[in-house]
Amino acid sequence: MNEPYQVKLDGFEGPLDLLLHLINQYEIDIYDIPVAQITAQYMDYIHTMQRLELDIASEYLVMAATLLALKSQMLLPKQEIEETDEEYMEDPREELMQRLIEYRKYKEAAQKLQDKEREANQIFTRPPVVFDHHDIRQPVGKGDLSIYDMIDALGKMFERKKWHEPLETKIENSGVSIEERMTEVLDLVKHSTEGLAFDRLFEYPSRSHIVVTFMAILELMKNNEVTCEQEHHFDQLYVFYRTCNGQ
Known part of the structure; x- marks a missing residue:
C-alpha cells in the first residue's frame, strides 16, 4: 500500500510574518488595518495550505480565530457615546497593530544584520595576485x-x-x-x-x-x-x- 506524503515546509516564520507579508503585498496601512480584507486574504492562505495537507503550526490557526473574532467585533454596531463621556473606546485592532509594528521592527533589524553578514562573507584578504583572464563570477541571490x-x-x-x-x-x-x-x-x-x-x-x-x-x-x-x-x-x-x- 502506498504511504501518504508527510509534508513539512521550513519557510514559515509564523502568523505575524504572514500578516506582514499581506500588509506589504496589498499596500495596507498598518495603523488602519481593514480587518475584513486581511482576514479574507489570510484565510485564503490557510485554506490553500490545508488543501495540500501541509503541516500548519497551531499558532496559524490561533491567529485565524483571532482575526475572525476581530472581524465579528468590528461588525457589531458601535454604542453611541455622549460628548461628556470621557471614557476612551479602545480600537479592537490596537493589540494586533502593536504586535505587528513590534514584529516589523525586529524583522527589519534582523534583515540588516543578515545583509551585513552577507557582505562580510564576500570579503577576503590574500596576497596580491595577477589574473591572466577575467573569469570572476559574482554571487547570485535567491530572489x-x-x-x-x-x-x-x-x-x-x-x-x-x-x-x-x-x-x-x-x-x-x-x-x-x-x-x-x-x-x-x-x-x-x-x-x-x-x-x-x-x-x-x-x-x-x-x-x-x-x-x-x-x-x-x-x-x-x-x-x-x-x-x-x-x-x-x-x-x-x-x-x-x-x-x-x-x-
Whole structure:
C-alpha cells in the first residue's frame, strides 16, 4: 500500500510574518488595518495550505480565530457615546497593530544584520595576485519571492484551473519522488528560454502530483537551480533556469 506524503515546509516564520507579508503585498496601512480584507486574504492562505495537507503550526490557526473574532467585533454596531463621556473606546485592532509594528521592527533589524553578514562573507584578504583572464563570477541571490508568494501563486492556479477540490481525497505516493520530479521540472525549465509559466508545471488535479511538483520547485529554488519571478504583484509567476552566471 502506498504511504501518504508527510509534508513539512521550513519557510514559515509564523502568523505575524504572514500578516506582514499581506500588509506589504496589498499596500495596507498598518495603523488602519481593514480587518475584513486581511482576514479574507489570510484565510485564503490557510485554506490553500490545508488543501495540500501541509503541516500548519497551531499558532496559524490561533491567529485565524483571532482575526475572525476581530472581524465579528468590528461588525457589531458601535454604542453611541455622549460628548461628556470621557471614557476612551479602545480600537479592537490596537493589540494586533502593536504586535505587528513590534514584529516589523525586529524583522527589519534582523534583515540588516543578515545583509551585513552577507557582505562580510564576500570579503577576503590574500596576497596580491595577477589574473591572466577575467573569469570572476559574482554571487547570485535567491530572489525576493517568499514561501507565501509561492503559496499565493498555487492558490491562484487552483482558481484559474477551477480545481476547487483535487480529485484525490488524500495525498498518496504516486510513485514519483521529489528528486525525480525535480529532474523533470528542471528539464522543462531549461528548454523555456523566456521562462515557464508556473501553472504549466501542474498538469493533473491530484494532490500527489501537486504536492510533489510544489516541493520540487521549492527545492530547486533552495538549490539556486531555478528562480521564480513576477513582474508585478498578483501577476502570473514564471520559472526560469539559472545558469552558473545567474543568467
